[in-house]
Amino acid sequence: MNEQQFKTLEELQQHLGGKVKRLRLNRNLDQRTTAEKAGVSEKALRNLETGRGSTVETLLRVLKALECLQGLEMLAPEVSVNPLDLLRQPKAAQRARRATKPTGAA
Secondary structure (H helix, E strand, C coil), X not given: CCHHHCCCHHXXXXXXXXXXXXXXXXXXXXXXXXXXXXXXXXHHHHHHHHCCCCCHHHHHXXXXXXXXXXXXXXCCCCCCCCHHHHHHCCCCCCCCCCCCCCCCCC
């Protein structure tokens, strides 16, 4: 889904909450177990999963409990090659340069 499909932040929260719920169910965990493992209340987990408001801390605790923190790297991935650096690379030599005479040589 792209961001234009969400008219409101509430819709985006519901979509994100649904993804968290799917992660939990894919691991065959109930809300009580997941909430305990995450150190949050069941109500906080329910609110997160239904998109009724949550905190970033609750989201992170639940993702950690579900062992899904690796997905956070996709939010701002490290760039290994900057395309602008490729444009700035020095041009390859077209011909050999003359050797310079050592200083003090006659």
